[in-house]
Amino acid sequence: MAKILIIDDDFSIVELLTDVLAREGHSVESAGEAVVGMQKARALKPDLIILDYHMPGMTGAHLFESLRRNQATSRTPILFMSGEASGEDILREIASPDGASFLAKPVRLEDFRRCVRELLASSGPPQPIKS
Numbered sequence: 001m002a003k004i005l006i007i008d009d010d011f012s013i014v015e016l017l018t019d020v021l022a023r024e025g026h027s028v029e030s031a032g033e034a035v036v037g038m039q040k041a042r043a044l045k046p047d048l049i050i051l052d053y054h055m056p057g058m059t060g061a062h063l064f065e066s067l068r069r070n071q072a073t074s075r076t077p078i079l080f081m082s083g084e085a086s087g088e089d090i091l092r093e094i095a096s097p098d099g100a101s102f103l104a105k106p107v108r109l110e111d112f113r114r115c116v117r118e119l120l121a122s123s124g125p126p127q128p129i130k131s
Contacts, residue, residue, distance in 0.1 A: 002120050005044055006030040007037030007063065008052035008081070013105070017050060020109060021116070034058035038066055041073045048119055049073070053082035064100065077119040081105055 004021055008014050009032045018028045029044055031037035034055050041049060049067065053060035060080055067073040076099070083105035101115055 001025045001027060002047040003027050003029070003044055004048045004050065004116075005037065005041055005046040006050045007032075007034065007041075007055070007060075008050070009033060009055045010052065013052075013081075017112070020112065024113065024116070034060075034063045037063060038070075041067060041076070042070060045072050046076060048116065049076055049078045050116075051078050051080050053080055054084055075099060077101070077122065079103065079115060079119060081107060 004026050006014050006017055006028060008017075008030070011032070014030045014032070018030060021028045029040055029046070031040050034057055037049075037051075051060045051063060055063075060082070064078060064080075067076065067078065078100045080100060080102045081104075082102075101119060103111060103115055
């Protein structure tokens with residue numbers, strides 16, 4: 001069972017992903033905004049962070065950079081999800097994509113489950129972002 005943090009301002013997405021992850025046996029926390037997400041990430045030290053790209057107040061790319069600068073989350077795998085930005089868009093905004101993957105919304109649940117399993121199973125050095 002992994003600790004997973006979802007940072008997304010769309011409650012319906014959070015509810016759906018929480019249900020899917022809980023059925024897989026994971027412990028799930030969520031935050032609807034970036035600042036609260038950063039606070040929860042520092043306290044929880046999750047095994048995986050699922051991060052929306054477009055949020056009020058801060059983009060997912062800015063939050064990603066903040067998470068990477070924090071010792072508690074510097075190597076935590078991060079799954080970006082967006083219906084508006086592409087993996088290439090995100091790559092242009094972040095310094096180093098190590099430890100990040102990308103899925104477009106609306107996401108196919110089979111792809112989501114597979115990506116979560118792969119990110120949680122990766123035990124070596126972080127892999128570059130995948131779109």
